[in-house]
Amino acid sequence: MDTVVDAPVKTFIQVTEIWVPEADRLVLAEGNYGGLAAFEEATRAISFGKGEGLPGKAWAEERPVVLKGFDGSYFKRIEAAAEAGLTSAVAIPVFDDATLKAVLVVLCGDDETRTGAIEVWHEEDGLMMLDDGYYGAARHFEWVSQHTHFPRGQGLPGGVWSANTPMLFRDLGSGYRFIRADSAGKAGLTTGLGLPIPVPQDKTFVLTLLSARGTPIARRFEMWDARPVKVGKETAAILADGICERDGPLWTDDTQQEPRRVTAHQGNIGKVLATGLPLVASGKPSLTEGYDSMVALPIYDDGAISHIVAWYC
Known part of the structure; x- marks a missing residue:
């Protein structure tokens, strides 16, 4: 029997899509549209060439792209997005060295209560600078972020840059490691x-x-370490950190002795290990830890998956 977690009234991200290269086009592999059937129908009728639309721009420019408004932009589904109440999007390319594996696109709406942040930072002159971001109703936090930069090792962007690994920060409003704690x-x-x-x-x-x-990006986060780990002859990933609003911490000192481990093809994380592609799952709570949906994103390093990051809504 499926265990279902009560869904929040609103989530910060409303639509998640995965686009994969097929010949010289990006085609839709899978997506979670949260009941926005008309937008889903419009999406399934299109594909993108290199440089076309938001996925194609992330492919051509070889970087994450934030689009905070659709009107008059290069976005291809402006009318369908407006009817669905979608106002902004972020495209995240997944590269293995120079090879594009996929583009993950998340789309959001905008109102007076939807709060959160999706930020893209880039290194410039030895500092991590804000490239762009979408913040919903968190206007003051957006202003603070635009005027903040990070040396290597400081704050969340600087820490990820230094370690070259995913990082999870808890209690942002009081955490001493989070430089923008007060405004957060x-x-x-x-x-x-x-x-x-x-x-x-x-x-x-x-x-x-x-x-x-109130409007979470996710209600559960997981970070999996897939740097050469073998179980027999199979590649595996180990849960390195995680947090869940229902279950609390998913990782403690005890897990270092008995780590949670998955192998290729084992569950959703194992599917990412096996295919090398990001994954969106929805509709079957038994496959998504009791949540409505989940996203799993692989991170490559030196020709192989080094980490997988997953979030659940």
Whole structure:
């Protein structure tokens, strides 16, 4: 019997899509549209060439792309998005060295209560600078972020840059490691997930997902370490950190002795290990830890998956 977690009234991200290269086009592999049937129908009728639309732009420019408004932009589904109440989007390319594996696109709406942040940071002159971000109603936090930069090792963007691994920050409003703690607390932001976004040509990008309690980006986060781990002859990933609003911490000192481990093809994380592609799952709570949906994103390093980051709504 499926265990279902009561869904929040609103989530910060409303639509998640995965686009994969097929010949010279990006085609839809899978998506979670949260009941926005008309937008889903419009999406399934299109594909993108290199440089076309938001997925194609992330492919051509080889970097994450934030689009905070659709009107008059290069976005291909403006009318369908307006009817669905979608106002902004972020495209995250998944590269294995110079090879594009997929583009993950998340789309959000905008109102006076929807609060959170999806940020893209880039390295410039030895500092991590805000490339762009979408913040919903967190206007003051957006202003603070635009005027904040991070040396290597400081804050969430600087920490991810230094370690070249995903990082999970808890209690953003009071955490001493989170440089913007005061403004995060005022905005109601509680949990931060940062992850490196490897791209060609040695450019450095970091993506941060900052979740608020009222309109969460996710209600559960997992970070899996897939750097050469073998179970017999199979590649495996080990749960390195995680937090869940229902279950509390998913990782403690005890898990270092008996780590949670998955192998290729074992569950959703194992499917990412096996295919090398991001994954969106919805509709079967038994496959998504009791939640309505989940996203799993692989991170590549030196020709192999080094980490998998998953979030559940």
